[in-house]
Amino acid sequence: MKNILLSIIGIGRNQSGKGYIKTKYKFENGQIYETAFFGSALYRYLSTEKNIDRWYIFGTEKSSWSEIIDTIDDDYKNNLEELYYKVCDEEKSGISKDILNEWQEKxxxxxxxxxxxxxxPLDYKFYVEFLIRNLPDDELYIILDITHGYRFMPFILSFSLMYIKNFKKIVDLDIYYGALEMKGDEAPVIKIDFINELFRLSTSYELYKHSGYFPEILKNLGIQNTENTYFQIEMNGRPQKELKEIITKLNKIEEIYKRVCAENIKRELQPLLEKEFLEDRMVERAKYFFEKNQYLKSLILIYEAITICMLKKLGVNKIPDIPNRKEFLRGKIPKILKEEWMQNTFKTLEMVRNSAVHGNIINYSLYQHIKDKEKFSELFKSSLIFYEKLKK
Structure with missing residues (x-):
């Protein structure tokens, strides 16, 4: 795993007019570091526990770049003295690219x-584009320092990370703030764990909302080891015991910010627990996936549910023993479906299902259902009405 520290450095204003105020920052383990630039204290603190692979510091041409020298042990500061004063001088009017590069190299x-x-600072896209280009493809532990810089910069960087998590392997995120305004003898360092928790909940719920995959969001709600339960549901199984346990645990969640998430998940899982028959569970999952814009899954499930229901109408007891249900039903449809609209709905549904699954578009009317979302939605909703009518 790569450890990446992100800091922002601004101009600051101390009594002499430029730069940050020299401050003693106290971390949760009692360690104290005195520095003007909080990022220096954070780097030194983190380095006692882990290796920092990259430290990206964002600033403007007039930022207090010279303050970074506090990161270095006093024994070595003299080696940088000449360049340090050159950086200090250039910061007043705007540091040149060459001097900044030389400072970085030293x-x-x-x-x-x-x-x-x-x-x-007003090039808002820069942050996200820089991170996409430069963050390694390894698993990443990101440490975000939101202490300095223009106030809006940490917000842009935070939202950039939320977006980037879709493309980079951000395993963990910690956010630190050096609270100068809370200073007594020392300024406390605040590790904002709650933001990381919201970050995890937000990204995993987005995954669930759009795909139906619930193990990740359940893990972040404190419910572990649900991957196999999800697998069984995907395979049209009925893990009743496991679903009951999940819903019981969801009911025990008390924090409001977690409960609103838990209630949404519970509402969508409950029908899978309550429906006794396979075809009813298939219909519930068809509706579930339709709402999540997973149209092929919803199409296949509603078709299979209707097929099972039709076989039951014929009095077939051992449905799994029928090798080809479509061939078995051929010629028997008028006997089961008395109304013409039901026959037409099933015929269209079957042909659209076959075309979508096999990529074989037979005629123009089917093409409309595959090309036009509204046409498909009409067919899907008509199929739900058809199913309820068939069940009676």
Whole structure:
């Protein structure tokens, strides 16, 4: 796993007019680091526990780049003294690209993986595009420092990470803030774990909302080991005991911000527990996937449910023993479906199902159902009405 630290550096204003105020920052383990730039304290603190593979620092041409020197041990600061004063001087009017690159190169001798990124703070797309290009493809532990810089910059960086999580393997995210305004003898360092929890809940619920895959969101709600339950449901099984356990655990969730999520999941899982017959569960899952825009799944499930129901109408007791249900039903449909609209609905449904599954579009009327979402929606809703009528 790669450990990536993201910091923002601004201008600051101390008594002398420029730069941040020298502050003692106290971490949760009692360690204290005195520095003007909080990122330096955070880097030194994190480095006592883990190797920081990359440290990206975003700032503007007038940011207090010189303050990064506090990251280096006092014994080595003299080695950078001449360049340090040159950086200090250039910051006043705007640091040049060459000096910033030279400063980065010198700092990297003592801080491996450091990169100083001069940005236009109003170029909002830069943050996300930079991270997409530069974050490694390994599993990533991201540490976000939101202490300095323009106030809107940490928000853009945070939302950028939420988007990037879809394409990079961000396994964990921690957010730190050096709370200068809460300063007593020292300024407390706040690790904002709750944001990380919301980040996990948000991304895993998005996955569930659009795909139906629930193990990840359930894990983030404290309900473990549900992968096999999901697999059984996908395979049209009925893991009744497991579903009862999940719903019982969802009912025990008390925090409001988690409960609203739990209630939505429970409402969608409950019909799978309550429906006794396979065809009824198939219909519930067809509706479930239709609402999640997974139209092929919904089409296959509603067709199979109707087919099972028709076989039962014929008095077939051992449906699994029939090798080809479509051939078995051929010629018997008028006997089961007395009304013409039902025959037409089933015929259209079957042909659309075959065309969608096999990619074989037979005629123009079927093409409309596959090309036009509204036409397919009409067919799907008509099929649900047909199913309920058939069940009676």
């Amino acid at each position: 700092l990297s001798n003592y801080i491996p993986g450091i990169e100083l990124i001069n940005i236009d």
